[in-house]
Amino acid sequence: MLDLSPLPALFGGALIGLGALLLLWVNGRIAGVSNLLGGIVFPVRGDRAWRALFLGALVAVGALASWLSPGSVGASRPNLILLGAAGLLVGFGTRLGNGCTSGHGVCGVARLSRRSLTATAVFVATGIVTATIARWLGVGA
Amino acid sequence: MKALRNASAALAGLAFGLGLVVSGMTRPSKVLAFLDVFGDWDPTLLFVMAGAVGVYALGYRLRREKPLAADGYAVPSGGRVDARLLLGAAVFGVGWGLSGYCPGPAVVSLGSGSIGVIVFLGCVLGGMALTRLLDASVKRS
Numbered sequence: 521m522l523d524l525s526p527l528p529a530l531f532g533g534a535l536i537g538l539g540a541l542l543l544l545w546v547n548g549r550i551a552g553v554s555n556l557l558g559g560i561v562f563p564v565r566g567d568r569a570w571r572a573l574f575l576g577a578l579v580a581v582g583a584l585a586s587w588l589s590p591g592s593v594g595a596s597r598p599n600l601i602l603l604g605a606a607g608l609l610v611g612f613g614t615r616l617g618n619g620c621t622s623g624h625g626v627c628g629v630a631r632l633s634r635r636s637l638t639a640t641a642v643f644v645a646t647g648i649v650t651a652t653i654a655r656w657l658g659v660g661a
Numbered sequence: 662m663k664a665l666r667n668a669s670a671a672l673a674g675l676a677f678g679l680g681l682v683v684s685g686m687t688r689p690s691k692v693l694a695f696l697d698v699f700g701d702w703d704p705t706l707l708f709v710m711a712g713a714v715g716v717y718a719l720g721y722r723l724r725r726e727k728p729l730a731a732d733g734y735a736v737p738s739g740g741r742v743d744a745r746l747l748l749g750a751a752v753f754g755v756g757w758g759l760s761g762y763c764p765g766p767a768v769v770s771l772g773s774g775s776i777g778v779i780v781f782l783g784c785v786l787g788g789m790a791l792t793r794l795l796d797a798s799v800k801r802s
Contacts, residue, residue: 525685529705532684533712539677540713541720546669548728549735551677553764558789567663570670575768577674578681582772585682593687594770595761598777602759607781609756611788614764617749618737621763622677624750625710630717631736638742643754644696650758651696659759 540627543574552623553578554614602659617643665730678769684709687769689761696758756788 540551547570558564560571586593595603614620617639619628624643628636685691686709694703728734757763762770762781770778 525705526708529684529708530712532680532682532686533709533714534716535676535680535683535712536709537680537713537716537720539673539675539680540717542669542673542676544717544721544728544734544736545724546673546729546731547666548731548733550737551673553768554785554789557764557768557785561786562789562793567666569663570666573667573671574674574677577671578678578765578768579772581675581678581682582687582769583774584772585687585769586773591688592682592685593766594773594775595689595777598775598780600777600780603762603777603781604784606756606760606762607784608788608791609752609759610762610764610767610781611756611785612791613749613751613753613756613788614785615749615789615792617746617753620753620765621757622765626713626717629710630714631721632718633738633740635737635740635742635746639746639750642747642750643757646751646754647696647758648698650755651693651761652699654759655697655700 536622536626537630540622544627550623550627552619552627554610554620555618555623558615599659613643662730669730677765680709680713681766681769684712687766689766691761692763692766693758693761696761 543549543551551574556571556575560568560575582593610620619636619639624636624639629640681687685705691703691705694701695706760781762778764785767778767782767785771782
């Protein structure tokens with residue numbers, strides 16, 4: 521079944537862009553979730569409160585969404601070993617590469633940053649290869 | 662200034678998180694269906710990116726000389742594409758393709774309290790710590 525939903529996707533995408541813009545216009549910051557996470561767990565200079573508030577708001581939205589519409593957030597059949605391994609790779613890779621889908625994929629691509637355009641092309645490519653192989657092997661989250 | 666920064670971060674997180682939920686990006690199955698291009702392909706993520714990048718690109722161009730509540734923009738610019746960026750992005754993509762989670766949707770999904778996402782995010786932090794250890798040992802030698 522083709523589960524295509526372009527209108528909610530465009531609208532949701534625009535909301536993501538607006539949220540990221542608010543952080544740029546008011547705080548002068550890039551809305552990069554991996555960097556925010558890294559900055560809150562491993563202290564960085566400057567105030568940490570805004571990082572915690574942004575991340576806390578994300579969790580609050582998720583809590584509300586899973587209460588209103590169970591199944592709208594999170595994996596349905598979590599494979600814990602696979603998720604643990606994937607988490608390690610995501611944590612290691614995003615710190616090494618200085619960003620993820622939000623910082624590089626949205627903010628960086630929109631700013632036409634060469635580093636972000638390159639990073640996005642690379643992680644989409646390895647993501648496609650990995651997801652394809654994982655399906656062939658019959659493993660998946 | 663600080664109160665305004667905190668309020669805007671919270672509001673930005675709400676919009677960003679809502680956008681992720683509305684667009685279906687907090688469901689790993691939907692992300693994996695995008696990455697699995699040779700399977701039952703679901704292009705939704707492309708529309709999400711189009712919406713987010715479109716709004717952010719426009720807003721980035723319209724930004725004022727200084728952020729509303731900060732002394733300047735903390736926006737990286739002009740960096741070089743190096744091996745570290747390429748390797749980091751490649752490793753991140755593998756983790757993303759295995760799980761269907763990138764950091765943003767994973768933090769939102771934490772609100773569901775599902776064990777899978779708790780394990781995933783715990784390991785993300787572990788992976789970030791690994792990068793820090795690696796950096797520290799490189800610096801020492």
